[in-house]
Amino acid sequence: xxxPRTSFPRIVIIGGGFAGVSLAKKLSKQEVQVVLLDKxxxxxxxxxxxxxxxxxxxxxxxxxxxxxxxxxxxNFHFRLADVKQIxxxxxxxxxxxxxxxxxxxxxxxxSKTNYFGNSEIEKHSMAMKTIPQSLNLRSLILENFEEALLxxxxxxxxxxxxxxxxxxxxxxxxxxxxLAEIKxxxxxxxYPDLDTRLAQINIIQSSGCLLKGMSDKASAKAExxxxxxxxxxxxxxxxxxxxxxxxxxxTDLVFQSSTVVWAAxxxxxVIKGLxxxxxxxxGSRLLVNNFNQVKGFKHIFAIGxxxxxxxxxxxxxxxxxxxxAIQQGEQLGENILNLxxxxxxxxxxxxxxxxxxxxxxxxxxxxxxxxxxxxxxxxFVWMFVHLFFLIxxxxxxVVFVNWVYNYIRFDREARLIIRPFKNKNKVDD
Amino acid sequence: xxxPRTSFPRIVIIGGGFAGVSLAKKLSKQEVQVVLLDKxxxxxxxxxxxxxxxxxxxxxxxxxxxxxxxxxxxNFHFRLADVKQIxxxxxxxxxxxxxxxxxxxxxxxxSKTNYFGNSEIEKHSMAMKTIPQSLNLRSLILENFEEALLxxxxxxxxxxxxxxxxxxxxxxxxxxxxLAEIKxxxxxxxYPDLDTRLAQINIIQSSGCLLKGMSDKASAKAExxxxxxxxxxxxxxxxxxxxxxxxxxxTDLVFQSSTVVWAAxxxxxVIKGLxxxxxxxxGSRLLVNNFNQVKGFKHIFAIGxxxxxxxxxxxxxxxxxxxxAIQQGEQLGENILNLxxxxxxxxxxxxxxxxxxxxxxxxxxxxxxxxxxxxxxxxFVWMFVHLFFLIxxxxxxVVFVNWVYNYIRFDREARLIIRPFKNKNKVDD
Numbered sequence: 001x002x003x004p005r006t007s008f009p010r011i012v013i014i015g016g017g018f019a020g021v022s023l024a025k026k027l028s029k030q031e032v033q034v035v036l037l038d039k040x041x042x043x044x045x046x047x048x049x050x051x052x053x054x055x056x057x058x059x060x061x062x063x064x065x066x067x068x069x070x071x072x073x074x075n076f077h078f079r080l081a082d083v084k085q086i087x088x089x090x091x092x093x094x095x096x097x098x099x100x101x102x103x104x105x106x107x108x109x110x111s112k113t114n115y116f117g118n119s120e121i122e123k124h125s126m127a128m129k130t131i132p133q134s135l136n137l138r139s140l141i142l143e144n145f146e147e148a149l150l151x152x153x154x155x156x157x158x159x160x161x162x163x164x165x166x167x168x169x170x171x172x173x174x175x176x177x178x179l180a181e182i183k184x185x186x187x188x189x190x191y192p193d194l195d196t197r198l199a200q201i202n203i204i205q206s207s208g209c210l211l212k213g214m215s216d217k218a219s220a221k222a223e224x225x226x227x228x229x230x231x232x233x234x235x236x237x238x239x240x241x242x243x244x245x246x247x248x249x250x251t252d253l254v255f256q257s258s259t260v261v262w263a264a265x266x267x268x269x270v271i272k273g274l275x276x277x278x279x280x281x282x283g284s285r286l287l288v289n290n291f292n293q294v295k296g297f298k299h300i301f302a303i304g305x306x307x308x309x310x311x312x313x314x315x316x317x318x319x320x321x322x323x324x325a326i327q328q329g330e331q332l333g334e335n336i337l338n339l340x341x342x343x344x345x346x347x348x349x350x351x352x353x354x355x356x357x358x359x360x361x362x363x364x365x366x367x368x369x370x371x372x373x374x375x376x377x378x379x380f381v382w383m384f385v386h387l388f389f390l391i392x393x394x395x396x397x398v399v400f401v402n403w404v405y406n407y408i409r410f411d412r413e414a415r416l417i418i419r420p421f422k423n424k425n426k427v428d429d
Numbered sequence: 430x431x432x433p434r435t436s437f438p439r440i441v442i443i444g445g446g447f448a449g450v451s452l453a454k455k456l457s458k459q460e461v462q463v464v465l466l467d468k469x470x471x472x473x474x475x476x477x478x479x480x481x482x483x484x485x486x487x488x489x490x491x492x493x494x495x496x497x498x499x500x501x502x503x504n505f506h507f508r509l510a511d512v513k514q515i516x517x518x519x520x521x522x523x524x525x526x527x528x529x530x531x532x533x534x535x536x537x538x539x540s541k542t543n544y545f546g547n548s549e550i551e552k553h554s555m556a557m558k559t560i561p562q563s564l565n566l567r568s569l570i571l572e573n574f575e576e577a578l579l580x581x582x583x584x585x586x587x588x589x590x591x592x593x594x595x596x597x598x599x600x601x602x603x604x605x606x607x608l609a610e611i612k613x614x615x616x617x618x619x620y621p622d623l624d625t626r627l628a629q630i631n632i633i634q635s636s637g638c639l640l641k642g643m644s645d646k647a648s649a650k651a652e653x654x655x656x657x658x659x660x661x662x663x664x665x666x667x668x669x670x671x672x673x674x675x676x677x678x679x680t681d682l683v684f685q686s687s688t689v690v691w692a693a694x695x696x697x698x699v700i701k702g703l704x705x706x707x708x709x710x711x712g713s714r715l716l717v718n719n720f721n722q723v724k725g726f727k728h729i730f731a732i733g734x735x736x737x738x739x740x741x742x743x744x745x746x747x748x749x750x751x752x753x754a755i756q757q758g759e760q761l762g763e764n765i766l767n768l769x770x771x772x773x774x775x776x777x778x779x780x781x782x783x784x785x786x787x788x789x790x791x792x793x794x795x796x797x798x799x800x801x802x803x804x805x806x807x808x809f810v811w812m813f814v815h816l817f818f819l820i821x822x823x824x825x826x827v828v829f830v831n832w833v834y835n836y837i838r839f840d841r842e843a844r845l846i847i848r849p850f851k852n853k854n855k856v857d858d
Contacts (some may be wrong), residue, residue, distance in 0.1 A: 060487035067619040080575045146509045190496040405823045
């Protein structure tokens with residue numbers, strides 16, 4: 001890769017998610033050369049992907065060009081590259097566009113969907129971790145409705161209109177709520193020929209409650225909200241297989257469904273070369289110390305979802321969410337500068353700002369360290385926080401326009417099958 | 430296709446473009462059953478496709494769900510279907526989802542890119558008639574810049590940054606202007622490592638002027654605007670081939686380019702079954718009389734781009750643009766009702782409301798029947814008219830937000846490679 005060497009130390013960051021971008025911003029205008037590598041030329045605001053899948057937002061409003069985020073920073077380079085391997089002996093990364101030497105390396109490669117080794121589920125179910133995946137799901141949902149109109153086989157029509165969401169975390173809950181609103185507000189108008197009562201939305205959760213990790217109150221209220229919207233919640237049920245038609249569980253329950261969304265877990269997007277010694281099998285993450293240094297290295301770091309920093313409050317690492325990623329990125333920015341200047345590094349301390357999930361209009365649950373609340377106010381807080389963390393003024397405006405419109409009109413206008421998904425190969429990039 | 434027959438006559442419309450939608454709206458709430466068939470579940474506002482290709486607008490803001498346009502109309506059915514053939518003996522259309530009988534048939538299938546039989550150009554060049562095509566072009570432009578950064582071969586870098594637009598009609602002129610603005614406003618910021626002077630934008634026009642069909646003043650002014658933006662205009666040059674690397678012309682000129690946009694012509698999207706007797710080879714359109722009846726039929730009509738209605742003012746049919754399509758759709762709505770009620774049909778008379786094209790910020794040309802003007806005011810008129818004809822309040826708001834933002838910030842934020850195009854097969858649907 002033809003990036004000129006300067007007298008500044010070179011810091012290579014793998015990944016332009018929350019962690020990578022917050023670190024890069026912190027390092028801007030410092031006496032370091034920063035090279036950010038990502039498979040995409042845009043940063044994805046993952047918390048709103050479910051709204052893309054359900055036609056509430058256009059994909060472009062939750063994506064932001066990485067080059068633009070960092071355009072004013074000198075000594076900054078971006079390359080569209082897929083990192084294949086880390087070579088710790090030569091301090092170099094191998095990518096699809098060539099090798100690149102580093103002085104400091106930061107792995108911020110995030111997480112990917114965890115199918116727990118079940119390749120059949122991986123093949124047939126839909127994931128929702130990237131924008132193309134979310135657009136595939138949007139197409140599939142709409143294609144299913146169109147196809148349901150055509151079939152005279154009632155079983156088939158049932159399966160086309162039966163949605164199974166595996167996993168009752170924020171993604172599962174938010175997607176289920178949005179689908180329930182589509183069933184209520186849009187299906188009857190768009191498909192007067194279709195018996196929309198057939199549309200069923202199921203959440204399957206392996207444990208005994210939704211939104212594990214949030215308060216009992218939040219969990220119970222989310223369940224209550226979903227039930228009022230007509231969502232079926234199946235707790236203590238584990239999905240064991242899905243062949244594209246039947247969802248098999250560890251109980252007697254079997255679901256016939258054309259649309260299974262796998263939101264049951266994520267794992268660190270570990271890159272070859274580091275995983276041998278430093279791999280934490282729970283969540284497939286890289287073991288790091290308090291300074292986010294990967295075990296055994298002084299100059300190689302991991303931050304965000306891919307990093308597992310064990311602590312008393314979080315014995316299995318921090319939750320794989322935006323907040324720890326952003327905070328680790330910021331802290332590491334200071335620590336790398338400290339390390340370069342031979343100063344003492346500061347250990348990372350996670351400030352839990354709380355967590356939240358939305359179920360639908362006027363329905364959200366918010367757990368803050370000191371307050372927990374649910375309902376309309378929580379919903380406004382949820383929207384405000386998401387607008388605040390979205391990158392870019394234009395994106396905020398467009399999302400705001402959409403939300404106001406969707407709220408007033410009970411509508412979601414991006415119900416467009418722009419790239420059909422069915423009968424195509426799954427392309428997730 | 431399982432659409433129940435009612436006592437009302439059934440009118441089948443092929444195509445949900447400007448013509449089909451304006452006809453369907455006219456027929457709503459009348460005592461007829463309307464079945465609209467389209468390959469997409471959305472209406473595309475084609476005049477703004479070039480802004481999608483150049484990152485100025487998100488695709489979802491110029492698309493509108495067809496079901497939603499007609500959701501309040503009783504006796505209306507939409508089916509996502511690709512019509513393969515028209516069977517005039519049995520009054521039926523054959524589609525990928527089955528056959529459908531009709532009492533009246535309206536072909537509003539629009540137009541497609543005309544490569545004039547050159548399959549090599551078709552294979553290697555980019556078209557811009559659909560949203561997926563425009564998104565492919567957006568990806569390709571951005572992928573080219575990323576690749577230009579990587580190569581050390583100057584010839585290759587030149588080709589990656591050399592844009593050739595074939596055709597100097599409104600599409601070619603508008604795209605060239607937008608690319609010139611990207612070169613000036615975005616490239617230097619996004620790609621400081623790249624010598625952006627290498628980015629060249631060429632328009633190749635087979636005749637002696639741009640914007641043929643508009644006034645001489647408009648044509649000259651558009652040329653002037655483009656030249657000020659640094660666009661190279663090659664007049665009286667015809668492209669004879671393009672193999673993916675070299676653009677060959679009927680002169681000594683050869684262009685090395687990785688990106689050739691073919692905007693040199695369109696032709697009617699004729700459907701098998703009618704084309705034998707009623708085909709006009711110039712533009713591949715269906716010959717219709719003053720009532721838009723396809724020659725030889727009383728109950729089969731064609732409207733919009735696919736219809737060729739010869740008249741004194743337009744001996745080769747009306748221009749293949751939105752206005753004749755909308756007006757023919759409206760007029761035919763009345764005429765079909767007249768025909769059903771055995772009343773006299775009214776011949777179609779085209780009201781030319783003028784035409785316009787934009788070159789860039791503060792630069793547009795407008796020809797109205799009584800006034801012709803160019804510059805800033807024309808640009809505002811252009812924007813107002815396009816916002817007005819865009820379907821949907823949300824779309825208008827989102828487009829407006831984008832335009833205001835882009836204008837103030839000299840920016841285009843949708844420069845996202847969401848689905849990479851290079852090294853993939855061309856998928857245009």
